[in-house]
Amino acid sequence: MTVPEESWTRERLERRLLGEEPMLTSEQVAAAAGVSIEDARRLWRALGFPDAGESAAFTDADLSALGLMIDAVREGIIDFDTAVRLTRAVGQTMAKLADWQVATLSSRVEQLEKGDQATGSRIGSAMRVAEKVGVPFEAVLIYAWRRHLAAAVGRVEALGANDADLHTVEVTVGFADLVSFTALSNEMDEDRIGDMVEVFESRCADVVASHGGRVIKTLGDSVLFIAEGPVQGADIALRIVEVIRRDKRLPDVKIGLSAGAVVMRLGDVFGPPVNMAARLTAVARRNRVITDPATAALLPPSEFETQRLPPRPLRGFGVVEPVAVRRP
Structure with a gap:
């Protein structure tokens, strides 16, 4: 009954x-x-x-x-x-x-x-549904935790953590942001907004994972990810632009990229590269990946074309000359 x-x-x-x-x-x-x-x-x-x-x-x-x-x-x-x-x-x-x-x-x-x-x-x-799904989901939860724990321990070594501080690593940080999300969300009902965010996050997560990077967090209209190096980070960023541009359900995207030392704590990352990537995203044009000059210098010319853009002030960094990155 x-x-x-x-x-x-x-x-x-x-x-x-x-x-x-x-x-x-x-x-x-x-x-x-x-x-x-x-x-x-x-x-x-x-x-x-x-x-x-x-x-x-x-x-x-x-x-x-x-x-x-x-x-x-x-x-x-x-x-x-x-x-x-x-x-x-x-x-x-x-x-x-x-x-x-x-x-x-x-x-x-x-x-x-x-x-x-x-x-x-x-x-x-x-x-x-919860009771039927609960038992297998709990098993998958433990399995996934063990898999991610093994990967996390491996990253400490692979990313070259400083012996004095195992939380500090050298990575490339990417910040992907949907264009005009606020204006679009004001015109949509809650279900459509939720669907759009889910599609965006899943598309980004798939690209990041397939290229060996890692999504750190999602903020609705933006995704923060890290990669081991600038080449991998640029590959991920350019691929995200390609994937999002082809999906008619989503607006355009823009991405900021920056390499350097970050502090990793409680699954989050902190440091100048994170802030730089976010600041660059704020001034990037739609469907464009931009980075700072130091990170651009680490990208091999045989794999990427770079173009210096007009200098502009970035909060916390002064005047910076952004560099656009694209495929040859």
Whole structure:
């Protein structure tokens, strides 16, 4: 018998997804794990959730997860601050993944409710899809994490991280930005905007991955990626322009490129090349890849044509003479 949609309360949904009912307070979890309430709450906030106060908001699984992190600290494998940083990384990643998963499955739920598999309850169908997909998705999640962990460890060596600071590496940063996105989005409904962003991000991600680069983050109308060197970065940038230009669903794109040392922390990158790439994108013309003179000098003339453009002020860098990059 189908449960009426209105009976699916937030608490009932939570119990169904977690597989158990929250019965423990934060004080009880902290005491059982042998840590202070302040440290337990700090880890909970790092995971991305607000303090639960005195309510029974935690399960045995929460206690087990806390215990595992605290055991690693007690054994001297990591210190507590590192545990907090790792927890924050997991929390931010899983929050985005969960939102992405729900948004992706929502379209499937709508299809089911319009077809012969309709249950009369969108939430009921959503729960059925989530439970069916959940088991294989969890397995894929662990598999993908191991694969990316192996790749990340390899990159530390491949990118030539400084022995004094394993977070600092030499890369080429690319910043791809859709032209006139704000104006276009004001004329579209939410579904069309979402579809356009998804197509743009997927096209960029496919190009970056196929050329051995890595997408660092997406910001709706822009994608930040890195490559091991300027040649690889320019190949990716020029290919993105080609792919986006051919897709009639998307507006034109412009890309800024800059090579240099960046700091990599919590899956993000920071440093002058990131800022330079973003500033160059802001002044680039549609369907053009531009870079700074130092990065352009690293591109072999046999593979790329470069053209110096009129000098222009770039915030934080003074007057810079951008260089356009294209195929011969």
